[in-house]
Amino acid sequence: MKILYALQATGNGHIARANVLVPKLKEHAEVDVFISGQNSQLPFKGNAVQNKGISLFYSKKGGLNYKKIIKKNSFVQFLRSVQNVPIQQYDLIINDFEPVTAYAAKYRNKKIIGLSHQAAVLHDKAPKPQKDFHLSKLILKKYAPIQNSFGFHFTKYDDTIFHPIIRNSIKNLNCEKEDYILVYLPSFYNDELYKVLSQIKNMDWVVFSPFSKTSKKQGNCTFFPIDEQLFTSYLATTKGVLCGAGFEFPAEVLHLKKMLYVVPIKGQFEQYCNYLALKELGVTGSEDLKVDKLKSWLYSNDIVDISFKDETDLLIEKVLNT
Template sequence: MKILYALQGTGNGHIARANELIPKFKQVAEVDVFVSGNNTQLPLDGFYKQNKGLSLFYSKKGGLDYKKIVVKNSLTQFSRAILNFPIQEYDLIINDYEPITAYAAKWHGKKIIGLSHQAAIFYENVPKPPGKHPVSKLIFKKYAPTDISYGFHFQKYHDDIFYPILRQQIKQLQTVTGSYFLVYLPSFNDVVLQKILTQIPEVHWLIFSPFKKNPERYLNVSFYPIDQELFFKKLAAAQGVLCGAGFEFPAEVLYLKKMLYVIPIKGQFEQYCNYAALTKMGVSGSEDLNVSKIRNWIDSQKIITVDFEDESEKIIEKVFINNPL
């Protein structure tokens, strides 16, 4: 069997999950890997093909930059990529919210299975943000359509939803509780983060920033460029983490039994859904960088206990055994 594993290259979560799942898929099938989008800081292991696809870009204050999204994405190039993709070479397409192969498969009538966090969002029992969000929901649903979908989420809201796929580096970390807090908010400009977090001088903040090339420090705020090895080292000894309301990284923080505070990216429906799910679990957060709320979180010392079972074998069974060609 020859399968295509296609994934979205916007954000680090898809890459982190792919690095864990692809070796498992290669044990049962021949696998080609395709990535669209180029807005990530994590490397994808092994050989893969890449297309510019459709990428998201962020403003300086934690929201989507719609002007940059329009300017830097080409619908002509995107449509050409769909029409020219050699989708008929594959017996099965596994899709982690990747639009080019999703629409190419639909065009040619090829079987496509969604395997993503986004697939879990619309299950009935999954928490949703207040309000209808009709435009965001429509875009979210139409972005990468599939025939069958299995999802990942923080809790087992349905039999077809799996626990998060954790990186081996996370599972192997030897953790301690240090005196600093780690920050990963790449949708915020460094100047904004510095301005807000220096207002909480009793805490030492370690910010990993995609905008820095060298370490810098200003008062109680230290900046580091993205470095995976250093990131894991600092994460292992952090007292808590301030980050976006994504999926994989908040799941890893919960697994490590660290304090967690999340801020959803403005205008991104998925992150609002994650924020709703996490706060329902008791995780602290706010929809902006709120100094008083962050200080209350620090004082609370609250840690949410989770138990993320390794469901790798169940995923293989669902994808390959329950869906014969």
Template sequence: MKIFYAVQATGNGHIARAKELVPFLQRYGQVDVFLSGNNSNLKVNLPVKYQSNGVSLFYGNRGGLDYWKMAKELSLFNIIKEAKALPVDQYDLVINDFESITSLACKIKQVPSIGFGHQASFKSKLTPRPIKKDWMGELILNNYATASKYIGLHFDQYDEFIYSPIVKEQVLLASPKNLGHISVYLSHYSDEVVASYLHQLPDQLFHLFSKKEKTINQRGNIIYMPIDNSLFTESMINATGVITGAGFETPAEALYLNKKLLCLPIKGQYEQLCNAAALNNFGVPILASLNTDFKRQVETWLNGAHPTQLHLGLSTQAIVEKLMEAAASLEVQEEEFNQYELDHLSLKFR
């Protein structure tokens, strides 16, 4: 079997998930990865055969999206050109983790695909949303990367096609400890902005994961660390708690490890507001932004109860098996459709 796996490289979560998934997919055949986007900070140890700048999200320094930079990077002409050139029709299975060029390529070439990943879970109306829905956000989640069938991942099984998060093997095999530090990853803020708030708690040690730092070094109560998947995971395994955005992979792993979790959604990113609503149901405090009340908020959080621990309903292997079952059903549907077309033509020309 030849498998085409489209991976969105906006942020780090999609790549981290792909690293866990690919070895299981390779048991079924050859896997070629299409990496789309250019602002992930992780090393990409994947079988990448195709690559594109794609459509990426960029962040400013104070918790929001950088719309100007996003607009400069976007070229509709190039996206259509790349979609036409993408050889999705040469593969037995197309898996799409929220990637728009692959979605367009499959439409143009009439190739069935499976939308797989966290964003696929938003195809269900049962997936948590914030009290105030954003029609534009809903439009993007539902139309940015459409597919023939969906396998969603979320914190809980909100619908029949939604399954457990894919948790790294390093986390699954871990023996969590509490060594007293707090792991901080807030990619939508600059180091300087985050550090100015962390310094307000001089007796608390923080591991701050930075896009700028290349080596580990300590300044005051902050140990600055370069962004590295294994390094961050090790920090989180041994942390008192985790402060991060309202993404998916990191909060899921923190909840699985039964760590205290404090989340600051990226401003203007509707998916993170949806995640925040789901995390709130787990007892996770949500902060709208870093503000003058940050010191008190962190102290209250540290003195409060742990959130509800996340339990995995299925292993990664079992989720891949569900994905392959979905792929088999796609083949049946395509065969039935082709037979219908043949029968229809036969009747037409009698």
């Protein structure tokens, strides 16, 4: 069997998952990897075809920047990629929210299986906000449309939904708890973060940001550029984590039994769904970055005690049998 594993690189979670799943799939089949998108900082550990695809961008204060999304993406180039991607040579396409191969398979009637967190978010039994997110929800549905999918979520709402896949590098961490908070909010500019975090003077904040080119100490905040190895070392010893309401990284924080505070990206339907799912588990968060709420969280020392079962082998068996 020859498989094309396609994933998108808007964010790091899809690549983190691929770094676990692709080696497992290669035990059963010949696997090529196709990556589209342009704003991920985590490297894929292997050979892959890179494509510009369609990427998402954010405003200064943590919301989707639709003007930048339109400006930075070439939809003509995207359509050409859909026409030219060589999917006919593969017996199966496994798609982790990747739009080029999703549309190519749709229009060429090629067998494709979705394997993404987004599939679980859209499931009827998964929690969804009551607010109107018409445009963001439409993007989620139409970005990489696939009928037959397996999903990942914090809770198993259905037998087609699996627990998060935790990387071995996270499983093998020797954890301690030093008195600082690790911050990863890549949709916020550094000055916006400093404006809030500097007001909480009895805590040190270690911030990793795509907007940092060099490390910089500013008051009780230390800003670092994205560096996977350095980030992981700080994750091992932090007291807690302040991050977006994504999926893979909050799942890793929960696995490590660290304090967790999440802030969903404004206007992004998927992150608000995650925010609700995490709140159901007892995770603290807020829709805005507020000083009083962060202080209350810090004083609480709350840690959500949850364990995620490793279902990787079962998942691969189901995918290949399907």
